Amino acid sequence: MITKTTLLTILLMTPFLCTSQNVEIKQELVKAKNVILLIGDGTGLSQISSAFYFKKTNPHYARFKHIGLIKTSSSKQAITDSAAGATAFASGVKTYNGAVGIADDSTEVKTLVEIASLHNIKTGVIATSSIQHATPASFYAHVINRGLYEDISADMVVSDIDFFAGGGRSFFNKRKDGKNLLVELETKGFAIDTLALGTFSEIQKHSKMAYLLADEHMKPTAKGRDDFLPKATELGIQFLSKDTNNSNFFIMIEGSQIDWGGHANDADYLISELIDFDNAIGKALDFAEKDGNTLVIVTADHETGGFTLASTIKKDGDGKSYSDYNEITGTFSTNGHSATLIPVFAFGPGAEAFSGVYENTEIFYKILDATNWNNGN
Template identity: 80%
Template sequence: MTFKNLTYLLLGIALFSCKSQMVQKEVPLKAKNVILLIGDGTGLSQISSAFYFKKTKPNFARFKHIGLIKTSSSREDITDSAAGATAFGSGVKTYNGAIGVADDSTEVENLVEIVSPLHIKTGVISTSSIQHATPASFYAHVINRGLYEDIALDMVASDIDFFAGGGTKFFNKRTDKKDLIAELKAKGFGIDTTALGDFERIKQYSKMGYALADDAMEPVAKGRGDFLPKATALGIAFLTKDVAHSNFFLMIEGSQIDWGGHANDADYLISELIDFDDAIGKALDFAEKDGNTLVIVTADHETGGFTLSSTPKKTEEGESYSDYNEITGTFSTGGHSATLIPVFAYGPGAEAFSGVYENTEIFHKILNETNWNTKN
């Protein structure tokens, strides 16, 4: 073989090798569904409590991709739920108390408004009223989170397909005397104000809403039972029932973890956190079977400065000591804190949620890891 022929042979082999590598390179799978679970007021210590106080293995342990978010709002170092959820829902920093508006009070497009024209089904679930700051930030636009009746009007005007929580009075006991329950039914909603039903009873509706308390739901320890995990499973079943349009975005809030923190009530906080973890399990169970669902678990901020401390005790002689074999939940504040917040992700695109970044990146990462960003 001549040197010239050998050169051509080696060049051909190299080109074939490059071509083979190009063919074998896999395109990352894009998520078709997104389940965003927000544990309001949940920092690392709140999450850690599940590992000590839950009788079964926490669902938090099922995640492999974990990141951290910075949570400050546009004007304050410490965010509230409205600004925090607006960052998730619309990808902008805004002032505390603002829902679905930018720092200058102009409306910003939210995830529900972005994906609904793409025939993506949407839903929100909360253990507070459905008009509370976190769920409202995914469908409403108001300059102050306390405008509950205006938020309820935005719910009627929105393209939400499924909701479950409290807040009946903001629909039908209004100062303007409007009956928004009737208006929701006119839009095709099945409405239940008594209890969660099973899927067979609601599958004929094009949209479904549960408003199961005048305002907030009861705490789990006072009779709410398994509402949150049950509503999570029911919401997923409802949003995926139409084969032609079975892709969805669902936001699920464990609202009252935050309230336990504000009250400096460790038992309240931990019981709500464990309930939230049960809802995470329902989301992960679906995602594992489906293979096309991105599950994200995070929080808007931490509440209470919660710590899992050693229990203070005294010897028979009256000398104080710390018992390292017993944990007590302690608090440093009755408000929110500025601590970084964990982000857990599972499914297609989960790797993108590792690292340390601003809370607004949750919104942008969701769009980047799906085919929902029509601007790309």
């Protein structure tokens, strides 16, 4: 039996319950206006873990609350390469190793850059490899084989990219066909710098910006590249968001050479590149925290090297080997890629959806859901 007191309590609480429900509905409808996708090529959990032991400051990976895992196999191989892995992120399809922006049947598939551009959203790619390398290429190019760098460069010219930074200058201006595609980039409105990253004030006036800072790949960070990646990340974000009336953007940032450290079984190389990549993550998160409308996703296409943080093997006074559990050494089980599940870290509007275990192609669809970009246009 409902007493007068109970009825009065229900009536008094009803407005608050409705308000709470409305707030929840509004929160569910919030969509990201910007997306920053950071790909640490070849980066598995052990590579990420190395930042927690070897970085002198707190790793930016620790700033994430929403974490998931992806399965990375390509359409025909249990172990993926970067081309198939990046195409899964960029277009939401499983394809064969070596394929860039195409399906198994060699038909072109729409990329996130192409989809975002239909909505007047600015786009960019950054890499520490050549800008034609498999991962960045998969976001703007369509070729049957990742090694077709000159064809990939031609696709860049006709793409909707607004900002890019990395190596690969020779594939534009020292081509077998004799063409100088840097001239064509300028015709499309690009300002081009082949010497060094500029400041935002220097490039703010341009409508499109290209940095081609090496003939092929850029140097390792420990051998002269220094902090290019975090600086380019910050500069790219500033450039793409500079126009008050058109400030929304999508950018993909790759820490390319983490993978190369794994292939070389060089732990020092790998760790220095991973720490550099973590600094780029920090730049993305700093912007997203202030902006409030930006989704940041950090993941990898695959793991490279079977990397492990093992105890250091030493010998005692009698010459017997033992494991020193107070000292860590990076060890490897392969020179190639592995099939291990890969972590996904997300921050910002829609970040909750990136928790769980799922296929790498779901990154594409989760981005579309988080932004409400329409793949059907």
